Amino acid sequence: MTSEAKRAKIDDDTPLLNFLRWCNGVGLGLSSKVRVSKEGTVAEYGMLAQDDIEVGEVLFTIPRAVLLHQGTTSVSALLEKERVSLESSSGWVPLLLALLYEYTTPQSKWKPYLSLWTDFKMLDHPMFWSKAERDRLLMGTGIPEAVDKDLANIQREYRDVVLPFMAKHPDIWNPLTHTLELYMQLVAFVMAYSFQEPQEELEEDDEEEEEDEKAPNPPMMVPMADMLNHVSKHNANLEFTPDTLKMVCVCPIKKGEEVFNTYGQMANWQLLHMYGFTQPYRNNADDTVDIPVANLHKAAAKDGDQQLLKEMWEVLQEKGAFVFGKNGCLTDMELHNTLKMLCMSREEFVEFKDNDGWEDDEDEEEISQAFSNEGLPGLTSKWKQYIHEAARLTVEGYHNIDRDRVLMEERALLEGLSSRQRNALHVRYGQKTILEKVMELTKT
Known part of the structure; x- marks a missing residue:
């Protein structure tokens, strides 16, 4: 095996079939040369080549309207109106509130996508391990300290920002449904599956301080792109254009081989902390x-x-x-x-x-x-x-x-x-x- 499973999803294929039908209905174009499968992949789900694929071929395209973030959610207007009150150290509160709403709303546009994760407890980030298990298995790696900091920040953010906001909008959010536990699971979901659009390059004559002040683009959920698993020596890469996102082949892929994306140069401690999996240490050139x-x-x-x-x-x-x-x-x-x-x-x-x-x-x-x-x-x-x-x-x-x-x-x-x-x-x-x-x- 090239890497541990990136994700653990449900065992039957009905949600996957519903998701693929949804993709077709919203204009998410999947090449006939690839398929999503459980067989022959390093994870519960992954993407396999059904034919030889050459460098430069587009594996799938995703319209920007299909992306899930605070600007596309049904409650986007309210989140924008209350933007100042939702500021936090992570910068993720608007997206997490959007996910809380869309995940628990039966009529959500993204229900076929979000239904792939019927139980976020299947995510196995160290933040879901007991403290004793983290300290015993990960002592010296830096992960226990990072997780302790994460948990303190999540709890503070939920208490000081999210709960007061939900109290102002009880017709949309309910602390009994949108609990701290679900909030933590969605934090892990964003950590493991979200993408961040690269910063646009500044003009050459822009002041250097303008570059320093530019805030990073917020994360967003990208259906289909998150089905691909990661290895350091990947063969596909996500490209951003004004209208669509495209997964493009960057190394020749033979029929039957798995299509791999990359999350960047990630050491194993970062992969486990952020995504809940590792590569065998010999295979991770970025360790x-x-x-x-x-x-x-x-x-x-x-x-x-x-x-x-x-x-x-x-x-x-x-x-x-x-x-x-x-x-x-x-x-x-x-x-x-x-x-x-x-x-x-x-x-x-x-x-x-x-x-x-x-x-x-x-x-x-x-x-x-x-x-x-x-x-x-x-x-x-x-x-x-x-x-x-x-x-x-x-x-x-x-x-x-x-x-x-x-x-x-x-x-x-x-x-x-x-x-x-x-x-x-x-x-x-x-x-x-x-x-x-x-x-x-x-x-x-």
Whole structure:
């Protein structure tokens, strides 16, 4: 199998047949060279080629009127009128209110589409796992912390924004029907199935600050496009035009092969967090691991002037993590600048502060190469020492490293795991493999 199932839908095909009839009725054009199927796909549903498909061929087209978002819902006028009161940190409240309404309205235009998901509990995002299970299976991966933050934000958003809005419009929304539980399920639905239209390119003479201020386009539900599963080496891509959206073949697809879309360059921890599935760690070319900045701080604190280190850290004000992929550090400039400062003498540090930083004379390409897998062994001894120790400290944050290796190597044991255990293993083992490579390349 190329990846775990993206979705878990119902077992019979009646909803699918109704959905396909609906697609035909609303002008969603499906090529005769593809079909939606349960057989031969990596998920409950996926798309298969019925004939050889060449690069550039359109697999299906979706009229914009078929897209489901706050601008196309039956309650769009009200959502637009109340737009200011629906503002939130996520920016998703209008879409979620639209989904709450359309999902529970029998006469909804999108009923044949939304009926594909008769029970959102089948979505298996870590946000639906117990906290104990998340902490046990995903410790060290960064996912438990991300989920805790998500859950707190969802609950606050529902309490402070959604409930007051529903109270103002009891003829449309009812807290007894549109519960926090359903709201959370729809958040997962949007996370797993929505699409975001790429930002339009600004004119060349536009001010740079205008680009910074431009808000991202809100997510929207795209029937049929969300039937495709994801792999990093995909063979189809969704294109946006003024009137329609088109799924276009970007690599030759042989008859009988599955059609795959991509959600972008997604590490396994991101796929599991956002979509509820993973790719086997060897197959995900975009897998990454975070080395917390705090671990680099701990590594540097093992020697040197502690007071100087404290002053340096106050200047750096670094938070978060340095990201490493399969081919090296992806946040190379940030790591370079941090290491450069940590290895300064007091005199150099004083001069640095007096000059308000260093001159921007570093070659970004050279830095990128220096922090690639090929370049890491050539770093200075001190830099390698710090990176190595920070990676080692990160590895210590995981449970049962040796046990994970046995599970990956013993096919019978791997197949005996539950889907949650297997997904968590792909995340953990993929991350630890990258860390072990970093440690190997930075031995001193």
